Amino acid sequence: MALNKYMHPRNIYKTPPDFGKLSLFYPEFAAISKMDITGKVGIDFKDPHSLRVLTKCLLKSDFNLEVDIPADRLVPTLPLRLNYILWIEDLMEVTHRKENIVGLDIGTGACAIYPLLGAVKNKWKFVGTESDAESFTKAEENVQRNNLQELIKLTKNSTKCIISHLFTYDDKEQFDFCMCNPPFYSNLQELCESRSPARLPPKNGFTGSPQELITEGGELEFCRQLIRESKQYRDNILIFTTMVGHKYNLSVLLQDLKSEGISHTHAEFCQGRVTRWGLAWTYQQYDLYELVPPRGKPRKKHKPTIFLLPELTSCEGSVEVALSKIKEMLDILCIQHKILDKRGGNITLDIVAKNNTWSNQRRKRRLQNRTETVAKVPKLHIEQESTIPNPLNNQVDGESKLEVSEASKSLNIDNITNQSEISESKQDTSSVNSANKTEPLVHAFLKLVKKVDNILLELEFLDGCAGKEGLHQIAQYIKNNWK
Numbered sequence: 001m002a003l004n005k006y007m008h009p010r011n012i013y014k015t016p017p018d019f020g021k022l023s024l025f026y027p028e029f030a031a032i033s034k035m036d037i038t039g040k041v042g043i044d045f046k047d048p049h050s051l052r053v054l055t056k057c058l059l060k061s062d063f064n065l066e067v068d069i070p071a072d073r074l075v076p077t078l079p080l081r082l083n084y085i086l087w088i089e090d091l092m093e094v095t096h097r098k099e100n101i102v103g104l105d106i107g108t109g110a111c112a113i114y115p116l117l118g119a120v121k122n123k124w125k126f127v128g129t130e131s132d133a134e135s136f137t138k139a140e141e142n143v144q145r146n147n148l149q150e151l152i153k154l155t156k157n158s159t160k161c162i163i164s165h166l167f168t169y170d171d172k173e174q175f176d177f178c179m180c181n182p183p184f185y186s187n188l189q190e191l192c193e194s195r196s197p198a199r200l201p202p203k204n205g206f207t208g209s210p211q212e213l214i215t216e217g218g219e220l221e222f223c224r225q226l227i228r229e230s231k232q233y234r235d236n237i238l239i240f241t242t243m244v245g246h247k248y249n250l251s252v253l254l255q256d257l258k259s260e261g262i263s264h265t266h267a268e269f270c271q272g273r274v275t276r277w278g279l280a281w282t283y284q285q286y287d288l289y290e291l292v293p294p295r296g297k298p299r300k301k302h303k304p305t306i307f308l309l310p311e312l313t314s315c316e317g318s319v320e321v322a323l324s325k326i327k328e329m330l331d332i333l334c335i336q337h338k339i340l341d342k343r344g345g346n347i348t349l350d351i352v353a354k355n356n357t358w359s360n361q362r363r364k365r366r367l368q369n370r371t372e373t374v375a376k377v378p379k380l381h382i383e384q385e386s387t388i389p390n391p392l393n394n395q396v397d398g399e400s401k402l403e404v405s406e407a408s409k410s411l412n413i414d415n416i417t418n419q420s421e422i423s424e425s426k427q428d429t430s431s432v433n434s435a436n437k438t439e440p441l442v443h444a445f446l447k448l449v450k451k452v453d454n455i456l457l458e459l460e461f462l463d464g465c466a467g468k469e470g471l472h473q474i475a476q477y478i479k480n481n482w483k
């Protein structure tokens, strides 16, 4: 089990469970555990069956819950589930509601893990929804097995809605909060490639079925639909929450809420190598951010790269003109962009670069100029040079051959330029290699900030496998091409 000091302060799994004790009390656990030569009892975290037995035994020993976890369904890791429940407890403090708390668990899964934990730990009542028939049946069995039918009601959701179906017959139904662990992925390939190769693999083995983990549009679309539906039922649920599995989606969702002026906060759920995030929003008068500020492991805040946009004759300090110029450049670079916020002369765009289209622009331009010069010389000369490949046709071999001969000619006058191009081209290769991965090369916020006479361009790195260096290269491209 993944454990670490960044868990919620009240998470009992901050202290590792005593596996020796578990193996004494639970024969099923003894069967999957081994003692090493130092006397330490351990299990194989990569084995889904061992994970299932561990979760079952901990639910029994720590919460007195009898839970059956089907072999083909997600094994709910308890440190994470508890981190989420504890954060909901913190959020409930804001509402000052202490009794008769009713929660909604969207997509409760085969174990109905959140309703079971919330009911035994806090006596919370729950409605749990589930779209998968088999998980729904198993969840009902788990609730009955623990005699919690008085507190937990489950409903099967056969619609495409996330919450709206609950209010069809009773639009007065009230919940204190909703929670949700949405399917994270939009397809199987994304599921397989989701983790950045730069990160250590998770310690735990893989569990879960496609119907639990995949949804059309992935978690981003799921959460956005929940936000859309929440607007219609703004007073039926006091605090809306969802878990988010990818940090880049969290950034987008935070911006969505911010741009609509919806009061919100978020949290980081840390458990070993796996980090998830919680997002909460409300239409009530609570200032969620002030009352339950984001809490997580201390991390370096990304300082934005800031520079002043050189004045455009046509720009005249107009942020709109600067915006259209920036958009034009991003389009040339095939960098996806979306306006997140437009307020008081400031514009924020979310930008995602999937391929490195900006590196070596200087070299490409120079080569293009030379090709054009070559094209202008008499025909005989062209024929002599005709073995030189066209540097613009993206044949890497051809390009590098030309680069060597041209670089040696211009070594004296252009030494510094060539040095930086060589390092750029090294990075270019690694970036292009990683461009096929699901993680973008660069994901950042691009802000145009209106000052008295000038416009500032702020670039804030969020994530991406090309790192901050990739963003600096984009900034450099904008600087060089701002005319």
Ligand SMILES: C[S@@+](CC[C@H](N)C(=O)[O-])C[C@H]1O[C@@H](n2cnc3c(N)ncnc32)[C@H](O)[C@@H]1O
Residues within 6 Å of the ligand: 074, 075, 076, 106, 107, 108, 109, 110, 113, 114, 129, 130, 131, 132, 135, 157, 159, 160, 161, 162, 181, 182, 183, 184, 211, 212, 213, 215
């Ligand atoms: C990632 S699993 C989470 C299960 C459980 N809550 C947990 O944390 O272990 C997502 C669950 O949501 C269910 N689901 C997906 N779309 C749904 C919808 N529109 N309404 C209800 N359940 C849904 C899936 O069948 C699946 O059981």
